[in-house]
Amino acid sequence: MEKTATLNLRVNPSTKKAAEDVLSRLGIPMSTAIDMYLKQITLTGGIPFKVVLPQAPDAINADLMTTAEIHTKLQEGFDDIEAGRVQDAKSAFAAFRESHK
Structure with a gap:
């Protein structure tokens, strides 16, 4: 055609x-x-x-969490930072891309 x-x-x-x-x-x-x-x-x-709309897993969907659960998740994040369990975004995305080829 x-x-x-x-x-x-x-x-x-x-x-x-x-x-x-x-x-x-x-x-x-x-x-x-x-x-x-x-x-x-x-x-x-x-x-x-x-x-x-994309669906977030329930474990990280703030719409399904109580205020206490959100505060707990945030505290876990702060604890990871203080303990040095962090990765810069560039390295994290590179590792993600490598593992999802």
Whole structure:
């Protein structure tokens, strides 16, 4: 089918770049990916994936904790800092990425 319709849209530049990087590795041009997305909308009759708020595990979901439980978690964090059980963010994220390849 000939592609003759044009979409003009604004997106977050860093999101666009990240998506382009992934699509490049997959060998899929951005226009093809958008076309695939629109086709899936028509085939499924809606957004082709769940659109939900992320769910935090109950153990760290402050909305499910009492004030005392929140204070306990905070105190545990302060205790870790005082005991030197800390890691800078760069190292923590690097270790996370390495363990989740």
